[in-house]
Amino acid sequence: MITVHGLCKSFTARDGETVEALRDVDLEVAENEFLTVLGPSGCGKTTLLRALAGLVPWDDGDILVDGEPVRGPGPERSMVFQNFALLxxxxxxxxxxxxxxxxxxxxxxxxxxxxxxxxxxxxxxxxxxxxxxxxxxxxxxxxxxxxxxxxPRVLLMDEPFGAVDEQTRRLLQEELLALWEEHRLTVVFITHSMEEAVLLGDRVALMSARPGRIAEIVPVGLERPRSRDISGLARSGEYAEITTYLWERLREMHAEHRRDGVAS
Amino acid sequence: MATLVSLAGGAALWELAGRTADTSSLPPLSQVLGRLAEMTREGTLVGSVGDSLVNLALGLAISLVAGLAVGTAMGRGRRTEAALGVYVHALLTAPSLVFAPVFFSLLGAGRASIVAVVVMYAVFVVIVNTASAVRTVPPHLVEMARSYGASERQVLVRVVLPAAAPLIMAGVRLGVGRAVTGMVNGEMFIAVVGLGRLVTEAGGRFDSAGVLAVLLIVIAVALGALALVQAVDRVVTRWTPTTWKDAR
Known part of the structure; x- marks a missing residue:
């Protein structure tokens, strides 16, 4: 239902340097899928989400929702913000x-x-x-x-639980899963927590930084519905396997960055 | 309560200073109040206050409408800011009274000139405050509104203006104070009417008590106008958290 094809975006930082936030991002999100996007800070995952929301222009590539190109915010998409953004x-x-x-x-x-x-x-x-x-x-x-x-038919969530304490986060995760199971929505959920990415997502899109790219899409086979017992899932062998794998990949990325002399 | 105690203290100090100094240039408060009562009986005071209030109200109304409009446009648009900012800041710092002769020759010695002086005194501080209030509205709130499909007008009405209201009101308060100054100066230097005339006349007679009596009225007018603004302010900014150190 959401197709991102060859998305590129650079912007000029305050010091005049050009930052390549996204390079050739390709992504497919199916109807009613819960996709989590995981990556190190500064990998462009928030930029990707804001592009999906139609809040920022991009340099090249397309974003389609149900085959319709995204040109701005639309009634079928709504966004949840990390800092709540309440009036x-x-x-x-x-x-x-x-x-x-x-x-x-x-x-x-x-x-x-x-x-x-x-x-x-x-x-x-x-x-x-x-x-x-x-x-x-x-x-x-x-x-x-x-x-x-x-x-909305698509919920775009930008690290929505990043600013709350751990216990509250667990509660909110369960509540969100219950809502999603009931309402059947397509969710794109940005997070920097491996645990969260695996517990919530059908698939985890792993992003690498500078330039921001989708490094790999990791399917999560944990059974649904998960809202009843998230903590139980977090003790399962499959969960451990996926998070271990994600951490290895993330660690490689961090190491690469250090070699390239990019601060991470 | 603290305000009343402070006022009583000030009054006592004035009375004491007036009696000790014993010069005609600093009459004690009781003498000034006596003179005030006399002027009220003579009947000149009420009409003059009325004249002045009309000048003030007209000048303030124009200043607020123009100040909010121009300030909002400057706060929302970088180009507008660049184009108008230099004039606004120049006129904000220029002594507003130098424009009195210009208005005098353009608009004559009537109400229009005085109102124009009031506007020159009040409008720029409202513009500058409104512009920076609008400019510093949290960007994430504007982005949130846009994500829900808000038009520029909706962003302005539903997010920007309410978010900027507390700072805008601070500018309005400054504007009211300056408008009262502008009113008296306009009335003293352009058309000799209203409270400005009373001050000029009393000054000409070396009637210090009379001058101070009119000053008391001017202060009362200013405080009255400010009280009005504060009443609005309280409604508009009820939601803002405060950091009073003695808030309990």
Whole structure:
């Protein structure tokens, strides 16, 4: 359903140096697939996601969603941000309804959809609170509810659980899997955690840095549904095997970089 | 509460200083208040205050509308900023009163000139603050809005202006203070009307108590205008966290 072909993007850094963020990125994401993108920091994975969201232009290549070229943000895609990106002056309900409001959905319907999604993510009763009154985990639940409120078919997630503590992260992972199992969405999920990439993904797209490229696509054969017992999965032999392999590959990349004199 | 204590202290200090100094140039507070009551009875005060308030209100309204519009355009557009920034900063630092003769010859000795002076005093600080408030809106919020398909107008109305509101309001507060100064100066140097006329007349008579009485009124007008702004400010910026050290 998502096809990325020959995607290239460079940009000029503040010091005037040209940075090649993405080189010839090819990627296929199937309908309802959960794809995780794993790579060292600075490998361009966030740039890739922002290109998928239609937020940044690129130099060469194509991105197609259902055969339609991406030229900007679209209603079938919605994004979840690492730093939550909630409006601090708006209530939780208004935040969840934000995308609907932009699209001109009537007030009553907005409120109803936002309310029911808040209940889904376990935040019933928090409608009138401001984001600043919530914990990080709760704020990201609001961010996820906001993304789901516009009924997207693709969820683009940019290290969504990177800014929350470990226990909260585990809870959020389980909740996200449950949501995904129920709603059937295509998910592209950026992470720098090998554990997260394997536990959540159907496949892991491993990226290398400078220039950012898809180094390898690693299928994860862990059984679904996984939302019930993530921690149990994390003790399985298959899980250990895949993460060990991913770590070997990542370590090679880091070593290569050191040889090339690139700081990593 | 702290404000009231501070005011009472200031009043007592003034009274004491006035009585000890015992010169006509620094009359004690009680004498100034007496003079104020007298002027109110004479009837000149009420009409003058009314005149001045109209000048202030008109000048402020123009300053706010123009200041917000120009400031927002400068904060959102790099080219607009580059094109207008140099003028705005030049006029911000230029002594605003030098434009009084220009307005006098262009607009005559009437209300229009005074309002123009008020605008010259107030508008630039509103522009500069609005521009930097808009420019420093967190980029991730704008990006979030764009990812949901927001148009430039929606980005502006739903994200940029609310996010910039606290800093914009700080500029408006400065603008109000400067507008009051502009009002009095305009009234003293262009058309001798309103509170400016009263000050000029009292000064001409070496009536220090009269001058200070009018000054008290001017301060009251300024504080009244600021109170209005603060009321708006409280609503607009309710969401901002504070770092008062004594907040409990």
């Amino acid at each position: 601090p002056w708006a209530t939780v309900l208004e935040n969840v309804a934000f995308g609907l409001r932009l699209r001109g959905v009537a007030r009553a319907e907005r409120a109803e959809r936002a309310r029911s999604l808040l209940a889904t993510v376990g935040l019933a009763g928090c409608e009138a609170k401001l984001p600043g009154e919530l914990s990080g985990g709760m704020q990201q639940r609001v961010g996820i509810a906001r993304a789901l409120a516009v009924r």
